Amino acid sequence: MEAHAGANQRIARISAHLNPSNFKEGGDVVLKREECRAKGGAPGFKVAILGAAGGIGQPLALLMKINPLVSVLHLYDVVNSPGVTADVSHMDTGAVVRGFLGQAQLESALTGVDLVVIPAGVPRKPGMTRDDLFKINAGIVRTLCEGVAKSCPSAIVNLISNPVNSTVPIAAEVFKKAGIYDPKRLLGVTTLDVVRANTFVAEVLGVDPREVDVPVVGGHAGVTILPLLSQVKPPSSFSAEETEYLTNRIQNGGTEVVEAYAAAKFANACLRGLKGEAGVVECAFVDSQVTELPFFATKVRLGRGGAEEIHQLGPLNEYERIGLEKAKRELAESIQKGIDFIKK
Ligand SMILES: NC(=O)C1=CN([C@@H]2O[C@H](COP(=O)(O)OP(=O)(O)OC[C@H]3O[C@@H](n4cnc5c(N)ncnc54)[C@H](O)[C@@H]3O)[C@@H](O)[C@H]2O)C=CC1
Numbered sequence: 001m002e003a004h005a006g007a008n009q010r011i012a013r014i015s016a017h018l019n020p021s022n023f024k025e026g027g028d029v030v031l032k033r034e035e036c037r038a039k040g041g042a043p044g045f046k047v048a049i050l051g052a053a054g055g056i057g058q059p060l061a062l063l064m065k066i067n068p069l070v071s072v073l074h075l076y077d078v079v080n081s082p083g084v085t086a087d088v089s090h091m092d093t094g095a096v097v098r099g100f101l102g103q104a105q106l107e108s109a110l111t112g113v114d115l116v117v118i119p120a121g122v123p124r125k126p127g128m129t130r131d132d133l134f135k136i137n138a139g140i141v142r143t144l145c146e147g148v149a150k151s152c153p154s155a156i157v158n159l160i161s162n163p164v165n166s167t168v169p170i171a172a173e174v175f176k177k178a179g180i181y182d183p184k185r186l187l188g189v190t191t192l193d194v195v196r197a198n199t200f201v202a203e204v205l206g207v208d209p210r211e212v213d214v215p216v217v218g219g220h221a222g223v224t225i226l227p228l229l230s231q232v233k234p235p236s237s238f239s240a241e242e243t244e245y246l247t248n249r250i251q252n253g254g255t256e257v258v259e260a261y262a263a264a265k266f267a268n269a270c271l272r273g274l275k276g277e278a279g280v281v282e283c284a285f286v287d288s289q290v291t292e293l294p295f296f297a298t299k300v301r302l303g304r305g306g307a308e309e310i311h312q313l314g315p316l317n318e319y320e321r322i323g324l325e326k327a328k329r330e331l332a333e334s335i336q337k338g339i340d341f342i343k344k
Protein backbone atom coordinates (compact mmCIF):
# COMPACT_ATOMS: atom_id res chain seq x y z
CA MET A 1 0.00 0.00 0.00
CA GLU A 2 2.67 2.44 1.09
CA ALA A 3 4.75 1.74 -1.97
CA HIS A 4 1.65 2.52 -4.06
CA ALA A 5 0.97 5.76 -2.21
CA GLY A 6 4.58 6.86 -2.80
CA ALA A 7 4.35 6.01 -6.47
CA ASN A 8 1.04 7.87 -6.79
CA GLN A 9 2.54 10.93 -5.15
CA ARG A 10 5.48 10.84 -7.50
CA ILE A 11 3.17 10.53 -10.51
CA ALA A 12 0.98 13.37 -9.26
CA ARG A 13 4.01 15.56 -8.74
CA ILE A 14 5.39 14.92 -12.21
CA SER A 15 1.98 15.42 -13.87
CA ALA A 16 1.56 18.67 -11.97
CA HIS A 17 4.90 19.78 -13.26
CA LEU A 18 4.10 19.03 -16.88
CA ASN A 19 0.43 20.01 -16.93
CA PRO A 20 0.18 23.18 -19.04
CA SER A 21 -2.64 24.56 -16.86
CA ASN A 22 -0.21 24.82 -13.97
CA PHE A 23 1.91 27.23 -15.92
CA LYS A 24 -0.92 29.73 -15.96
CA GLU A 25 -1.38 30.09 -12.24
CA GLY A 26 1.73 32.11 -11.59
CA GLY A 27 2.86 29.45 -9.13
CA ASP A 28 6.20 27.74 -9.46
CA VAL A 29 5.83 24.02 -10.16
CA VAL A 30 8.98 22.73 -8.60
CA LEU A 31 10.23 19.23 -8.03
CA LYS A 32 11.97 19.95 -4.73
CA ARG A 33 13.81 16.66 -4.51
CA GLU A 34 15.64 17.53 -7.68
CA GLU A 35 16.59 21.02 -6.56
CA CYS A 36 20.33 20.53 -6.37
CA ARG A 37 21.08 17.36 -8.24
CA ALA A 38 20.22 16.05 -11.65
CA LYS A 39 18.31 12.79 -11.92
CA GLY A 40 21.55 11.20 -13.06
CA GLY A 41 23.09 12.32 -9.78
CA ALA A 42 25.72 14.64 -11.24
CA PRO A 43 26.01 18.00 -9.52
CA GLY A 44 26.01 20.81 -12.03
CA PHE A 45 24.82 24.31 -12.77
CA LYS A 46 21.36 25.78 -12.90
CA VAL A 47 20.77 27.48 -16.25
CA ALA A 48 17.80 29.60 -17.38
CA ILE A 49 16.90 30.37 -20.99
CA LEU A 50 14.67 33.43 -21.40
CA GLY A 51 12.90 33.27 -24.77
CA ALA A 52 13.14 29.47 -24.73
CA ALA A 53 10.23 28.85 -27.15
CA GLY A 54 11.78 30.78 -30.04
CA GLY A 55 13.82 29.89 -33.09
CA ILE A 56 17.06 30.15 -31.11
CA GLY A 57 15.57 29.22 -27.73
CA GLN A 58 14.22 25.78 -28.69
CA PRO A 59 17.35 24.25 -30.22
CA LEU A 60 19.39 25.97 -27.52
CA ALA A 61 17.22 24.29 -24.86
CA LEU A 62 17.87 20.94 -26.52
CA LEU A 63 21.62 21.55 -26.63
CA MET A 64 21.72 22.64 -22.98
CA LYS A 65 19.70 19.57 -21.96
CA ILE A 66 22.50 17.36 -23.30
CA ASN A 67 25.23 19.43 -21.63
CA PRO A 68 26.63 17.40 -18.70
CA LEU A 69 27.53 20.62 -16.84
CA VAL A 70 23.82 21.49 -16.54
CA SER A 71 21.81 19.86 -13.74
CA VAL A 72 18.72 22.09 -13.82
CA LEU A 73 17.36 23.83 -16.91
CA HIS A 74 14.68 26.53 -16.62
CA LEU A 75 12.78 27.36 -19.81
CA TYR A 76 10.99 30.72 -19.70
CA ASP A 77 8.94 32.42 -22.39
CA VAL A 78 5.81 34.52 -22.72
CA VAL A 79 4.26 31.86 -25.03
CA ASN A 80 4.51 28.12 -25.67
CA SER A 81 6.98 27.22 -22.92
CA PRO A 82 4.78 24.36 -21.56
CA GLY A 83 4.98 22.45 -24.85
CA VAL A 84 8.69 23.09 -25.30
CA THR A 85 9.33 22.02 -21.69
CA ALA A 86 7.37 18.78 -22.10
CA ASP A 87 9.22 18.04 -25.31
CA VAL A 88 12.74 18.71 -24.00
CA SER A 89 12.01 17.02 -20.65
CA HIS A 90 11.57 13.64 -22.36
CA MET A 91 15.23 13.55 -23.37
CA ASP A 92 17.09 10.89 -21.40
CA THR A 93 19.91 13.13 -20.23
CA GLY A 94 20.75 14.27 -16.69
CA ALA A 95 19.39 17.81 -16.48
CA VAL A 96 16.00 18.37 -14.86
CA VAL A 97 13.81 20.68 -16.98
CA ARG A 98 11.23 23.12 -15.63
CA GLY A 99 9.01 25.45 -17.61
CA PHE A 100 7.83 28.96 -16.77
CA LEU A 101 5.25 30.99 -18.64
CA GLY A 102 4.74 34.74 -18.54
CA GLN A 103 5.95 37.65 -16.47
CA ALA A 104 4.33 36.33 -13.27
CA GLN A 105 6.73 33.37 -13.33
CA LEU A 106 9.91 35.27 -14.25
CA GLU A 107 11.06 35.49 -10.63
CA SER A 108 10.68 31.73 -10.09
CA ALA A 109 12.41 31.05 -13.40
CA LEU A 110 15.45 33.03 -12.25
CA THR A 111 15.79 32.21 -8.57
CA GLY A 112 19.09 30.54 -7.75
CA VAL A 113 20.26 30.45 -11.36
CA ASP A 114 24.02 30.40 -12.18
CA LEU A 115 23.82 31.25 -15.88
CA VAL A 116 21.06 33.17 -17.68
CA VAL A 117 20.97 32.98 -21.47
CA ILE A 118 18.71 35.57 -23.16
CA PRO A 119 17.53 34.98 -26.75
CA ALA A 120 14.15 36.70 -26.12
CA GLY A 121 12.72 39.23 -28.52
CA VAL A 122 11.97 39.76 -32.18
CA PRO A 123 14.32 38.61 -34.96
CA ARG A 124 15.12 40.38 -38.22
CA LYS A 125 13.01 40.03 -41.33
CA PRO A 126 14.70 40.30 -44.73
CA GLY A 127 15.90 43.85 -45.38
CA MET A 128 16.10 44.82 -41.70
CA THR A 129 19.27 45.72 -39.78
CA ARG A 130 19.80 44.50 -36.24
CA ASP A 131 19.32 48.11 -35.08
CA ASP A 132 15.76 48.02 -36.50
CA LEU A 133 14.97 45.61 -33.64
CA PHE A 134 15.92 48.16 -30.97
CA LYS A 135 12.41 49.56 -30.50
CA ILE A 136 10.91 46.26 -29.36
CA ASN A 137 13.89 44.38 -27.95
CA ALA A 138 15.25 47.22 -25.78
CA GLY A 139 12.16 47.09 -23.55
CA ILE A 140 12.15 43.28 -23.45
CA VAL A 141 15.81 43.16 -22.39
CA ARG A 142 15.23 45.85 -19.77
CA THR A 143 12.37 43.90 -18.17
CA LEU A 144 14.25 40.61 -18.20
CA CYS A 145 17.40 42.18 -16.75
CA GLU A 146 15.35 43.80 -13.99
CA GLY A 147 14.25 40.25 -13.17
CA VAL A 148 17.87 39.06 -13.15
CA ALA A 149 18.87 41.94 -10.83
CA LYS A 150 16.11 40.96 -8.42
CA SER A 151 16.27 37.17 -8.46
CA CYS A 152 19.81 36.09 -9.40
CA PRO A 153 22.06 39.17 -9.14
CA SER A 154 25.28 37.17 -9.19
CA ALA A 155 24.43 35.04 -12.23
CA ILE A 156 26.46 35.21 -15.42
CA VAL A 157 24.35 36.71 -18.21
CA ASN A 158 24.76 35.75 -21.89
CA LEU A 159 22.89 38.33 -23.96
CA ILE A 160 21.86 37.14 -27.43
CA SER A 161 18.89 39.45 -28.20
CA ASN A 162 19.74 41.97 -30.90
CA PRO A 163 21.00 44.57 -31.37
CA VAL A 164 23.70 43.15 -29.04
CA ASN A 165 25.72 46.38 -29.49
CA SER A 166 22.91 48.23 -27.67
CA THR A 167 21.27 45.53 -25.53
CA VAL A 168 24.49 44.87 -23.57
CA PRO A 169 24.79 48.59 -22.60
CA ILE A 170 21.05 48.50 -21.69
CA ALA A 171 21.64 45.51 -19.40
CA ALA A 172 24.67 47.23 -17.84
CA GLU A 173 22.60 50.34 -17.05
CA VAL A 174 19.79 48.26 -15.53
CA PHE A 175 22.30 46.43 -13.33
CA LYS A 176 24.03 49.70 -12.32
CA LYS A 177 20.65 51.17 -11.35
CA ALA A 178 19.98 48.12 -9.20
CA GLY A 179 23.46 48.40 -7.66
CA ILE A 180 24.54 44.92 -8.74
CA TYR A 181 26.60 45.58 -11.88
CA ASP A 182 29.63 43.31 -12.20
CA PRO A 183 31.14 43.93 -15.67
CA LYS A 184 32.75 40.49 -15.67
CA ARG A 185 29.35 38.79 -15.51
CA LEU A 186 27.67 40.44 -18.48
CA LEU A 187 28.64 39.05 -21.89
CA GLY A 188 27.17 39.85 -25.29
CA VAL A 189 27.22 36.71 -27.43
CA THR A 190 29.32 37.16 -30.59
CA THR A 191 30.38 33.51 -30.89
CA LEU A 192 28.34 33.14 -34.06
CA ASP A 193 30.70 35.57 -35.80
CA VAL A 194 33.67 33.42 -34.75
CA VAL A 195 31.92 30.18 -35.74
CA ARG A 196 31.13 31.64 -39.18
CA ALA A 197 34.63 33.07 -39.55
CA ASN A 198 36.22 29.71 -38.72
CA THR A 199 33.96 27.94 -41.22
CA PHE A 200 34.40 30.38 -44.10
CA VAL A 201 38.17 30.68 -43.60
CA ALA A 202 38.46 26.86 -43.46
CA GLU A 203 36.58 26.69 -46.79
CA VAL A 204 39.06 29.08 -48.39
CA LEU A 205 42.08 27.30 -46.90
CA GLY A 206 40.67 23.83 -47.62
CA VAL A 207 41.13 22.65 -44.02
CA ASP A 208 38.92 21.34 -41.19
CA PRO A 209 37.11 24.30 -39.47
CA ARG A 210 37.91 22.75 -36.08
CA GLU A 211 41.57 23.51 -36.73
CA VAL A 212 40.91 27.18 -37.46
CA ASP A 213 40.74 30.04 -34.95
CA VAL A 214 39.77 33.50 -36.17
CA PRO A 215 39.53 36.30 -33.59
CA VAL A 216 36.51 38.50 -34.35
CA VAL A 217 36.48 41.82 -32.50
CA GLY A 218 34.36 44.99 -32.27
CA GLY A 219 30.64 44.30 -32.04
CA HIS A 220 27.86 42.18 -33.50
CA ALA A 221 26.37 44.07 -36.46
CA GLY A 222 27.57 44.84 -39.99
CA VAL A 223 30.86 46.76 -40.09
CA THR A 224 31.28 46.47 -36.31
CA ILE A 225 32.02 42.75 -36.86
CA LEU A 226 35.77 42.83 -37.52
CA PRO A 227 37.49 39.52 -38.27
CA LEU A 228 41.24 39.74 -37.69
CA LEU A 229 42.41 37.60 -40.58
CA SER A 230 46.02 38.62 -39.95
CA GLN A 231 45.82 36.70 -36.64
CA VAL A 232 44.23 33.50 -37.97
CA LYS A 233 45.52 30.23 -36.54
CA PRO A 234 47.09 28.30 -38.17
CA PRO A 235 49.05 31.30 -39.55
CA SER A 236 47.78 31.94 -43.10
CA SER A 237 47.95 34.71 -45.64
CA PHE A 238 45.07 35.89 -47.80
CA SER A 239 45.00 37.85 -51.04
CA ALA A 240 43.24 41.24 -51.08
CA GLU A 241 40.24 39.61 -52.85
CA GLU A 242 40.05 36.78 -50.30
CA THR A 243 40.24 39.29 -47.43
CA GLU A 244 37.43 41.37 -48.92
CA TYR A 245 35.26 38.29 -49.64
CA LEU A 246 35.79 36.77 -46.20
CA THR A 247 35.27 40.02 -44.30
CA ASN A 248 32.01 40.75 -46.16
CA ARG A 249 30.72 37.20 -45.78
CA ILE A 250 31.46 37.13 -42.03
CA GLN A 251 29.91 40.59 -41.52
CA ASN A 252 26.73 39.60 -43.40
CA GLY A 253 26.42 35.95 -42.31
CA GLY A 254 23.34 36.81 -40.22
CA THR A 255 21.36 37.49 -43.39
CA GLU A 256 22.10 33.92 -44.58
CA VAL A 257 21.24 31.87 -41.52
CA VAL A 258 21.12 32.13 -37.72
CA GLU A 259 21.98 29.28 -35.41
CA ALA A 260 21.68 28.21 -31.79
CA TYR A 261 24.85 26.11 -31.97
CA ALA A 262 27.01 29.17 -31.32
CA ALA A 263 24.91 30.23 -28.32
CA ALA A 264 25.26 26.73 -26.84
CA LYS A 265 29.00 26.73 -27.51
CA PHE A 266 29.41 30.02 -25.67
CA ALA A 267 27.15 29.01 -22.75
CA ASN A 268 29.21 25.81 -22.41
CA ALA A 269 32.42 27.86 -22.31
CA CYS A 270 30.94 30.03 -19.53
CA LEU A 271 30.00 26.90 -17.53
CA ARG A 272 33.50 25.45 -18.00
CA GLY A 273 34.90 28.73 -16.67
CA LEU A 274 32.46 28.68 -13.72
CA LYS A 275 33.61 25.18 -12.91
CA GLY A 276 37.19 26.38 -12.69
CA GLU A 277 38.60 24.95 -15.91
CA ALA A 278 41.75 26.76 -16.98
CA GLY A 279 42.42 28.37 -20.35
CA VAL A 280 38.82 28.84 -21.56
CA VAL A 281 39.02 31.69 -24.09
CA GLU A 282 36.22 32.94 -26.36
CA CYS A 283 35.36 36.22 -28.09
CA ALA A 284 32.56 38.21 -26.41
CA PHE A 285 31.17 41.76 -26.33
CA VAL A 286 32.00 43.03 -22.84
CA ASP A 287 32.72 46.06 -20.68
CA SER A 288 36.22 46.82 -21.90
CA GLN A 289 39.15 49.20 -21.85
CA VAL A 290 40.79 47.81 -24.98
CA THR A 291 39.61 50.87 -26.95
CA GLU A 292 38.18 54.21 -25.86
CA LEU A 293 34.66 52.70 -26.12
CA PRO A 294 33.00 51.39 -22.93
CA PHE A 295 32.12 48.05 -24.57
CA PHE A 296 34.03 46.07 -27.17
CA ALA A 297 34.30 42.47 -28.32
CA THR A 298 37.68 40.73 -28.05
CA LYS A 299 38.89 37.40 -26.80
CA VAL A 300 38.19 37.02 -23.08
CA ARG A 301 39.31 34.39 -20.59
CA LEU A 302 36.33 32.86 -18.82
CA GLY A 303 36.62 31.80 -15.20
CA ARG A 304 34.65 31.46 -11.98
CA GLY A 305 33.92 35.19 -12.00
CA GLY A 306 32.91 35.44 -15.67
CA ALA A 307 35.15 37.37 -18.11
CA GLU A 308 38.22 37.39 -15.87
CA GLU A 309 40.74 38.67 -18.38
CA ILE A 310 40.16 40.75 -21.47
CA HIS A 311 42.69 40.23 -24.24
CA GLN A 312 44.19 43.13 -26.18
CA LEU A 313 43.67 43.46 -29.92
CA GLY A 314 47.17 42.40 -30.95
CA PRO A 315 48.88 43.74 -34.07
CA LEU A 316 46.51 44.81 -36.88
CA ASN A 317 47.31 45.23 -40.57
CA GLU A 318 46.30 48.32 -42.56
CA TYR A 319 43.00 46.77 -43.77
CA GLU A 320 42.06 45.92 -40.19
CA ARG A 321 43.06 49.36 -38.86
CA ILE A 322 40.68 51.01 -41.35
CA GLY A 323 37.98 48.47 -40.45
CA LEU A 324 38.51 49.19 -36.76
CA GLU A 325 37.91 52.92 -37.20
CA LYS A 326 34.68 52.22 -39.13
CA ALA A 327 33.57 49.70 -36.52
CA LYS A 328 34.22 52.11 -33.64
CA ARG A 329 32.20 54.93 -35.24
CA GLU A 330 29.07 52.76 -35.58
CA LEU A 331 29.64 51.01 -32.26
CA ALA A 332 29.89 54.32 -30.36
CA GLU A 333 26.40 55.30 -31.57
CA SER A 334 24.83 51.92 -30.81
CA ILE A 335 26.32 51.87 -27.30
CA GLN A 336 25.14 55.41 -26.57
CA LYS A 337 21.65 54.56 -27.83
CA GLY A 338 21.46 51.71 -25.32
CA ILE A 339 22.73 53.84 -22.44
CA ASP A 340 20.30 56.67 -23.27
CA PHE A 341 17.37 54.24 -23.37
CA ILE A 342 17.76 53.62 -19.63
CA LYS A 343 19.17 56.98 -18.51
CA LYS A 344 16.70 59.30 -20.28
N1 LIG B 1 23.67 37.26 -30.89
C1 LIG B 1 23.49 36.39 -31.86
O1 LIG B 1 24.41 35.80 -32.39
C2 LIG B 1 22.12 36.08 -32.35
C3 LIG B 1 21.06 36.84 -31.96
N2 LIG B 1 19.80 36.54 -32.36
C4 LIG B 1 18.71 37.36 -31.82
O2 LIG B 1 18.01 36.58 -30.86
C5 LIG B 1 16.66 37.03 -30.79
C6 LIG B 1 15.71 35.84 -30.93
O3 LIG B 1 15.77 35.32 -32.24
P1 LIG B 1 14.81 34.11 -32.66
O4 LIG B 1 14.87 33.05 -31.62
O5 LIG B 1 15.11 33.79 -34.04
O6 LIG B 1 13.38 34.83 -32.58
P2 LIG B 1 11.95 34.14 -32.32
O7 LIG B 1 10.91 35.16 -32.63
O8 LIG B 1 11.89 32.84 -33.03
O9 LIG B 1 11.97 33.83 -30.76
C7 LIG B 1 11.97 34.82 -29.81
C8 LIG B 1 11.28 34.31 -28.58
O10 LIG B 1 11.32 35.34 -27.60
C9 LIG B 1 10.09 35.30 -26.92
N3 LIG B 1 9.82 36.57 -26.23
C10 LIG B 1 9.34 37.72 -26.74
N4 LIG B 1 9.20 38.63 -25.76
C11 LIG B 1 9.60 38.02 -24.62
C12 LIG B 1 9.68 38.43 -23.27
N5 LIG B 1 9.30 39.64 -22.88
N6 LIG B 1 10.14 37.54 -22.37
C13 LIG B 1 10.52 36.30 -22.75
N7 LIG B 1 10.47 35.86 -24.01
C14 LIG B 1 10.00 36.72 -24.93
C15 LIG B 1 9.06 34.99 -28.01
O11 LIG B 1 7.85 34.52 -27.46
C16 LIG B 1 9.80 33.95 -28.81
O12 LIG B 1 9.52 32.65 -28.35
C17 LIG B 1 16.50 38.07 -31.89
O13 LIG B 1 16.63 39.36 -31.35
C18 LIG B 1 17.66 37.76 -32.82
O14 LIG B 1 18.05 38.88 -33.58
C19 LIG B 1 19.54 35.46 -33.16
C20 LIG B 1 20.58 34.68 -33.59
C21 LIG B 1 21.95 34.94 -33.26
Ligand SMILES: O=C([O-])CC(=O)C(=O)O
Binds near residue numbers: 130253254257
Ligand atom coordinates in the same frame (compact mmCIF):
# COMPACT_ATOMS: atom_id res chain seq x y z
O1 LIG C 1 21.66 38.41 -38.00
C1 LIG C 1 20.70 38.22 -37.24
O2 LIG C 1 19.61 38.83 -37.32
C2 LIG C 1 20.87 37.27 -36.11
C3 LIG C 1 22.27 37.32 -35.68
O3 LIG C 1 22.65 38.13 -34.88
C4 LIG C 1 23.22 36.51 -36.42
O4 LIG C 1 22.81 35.54 -37.09
O5 LIG C 1 24.42 36.82 -36.34
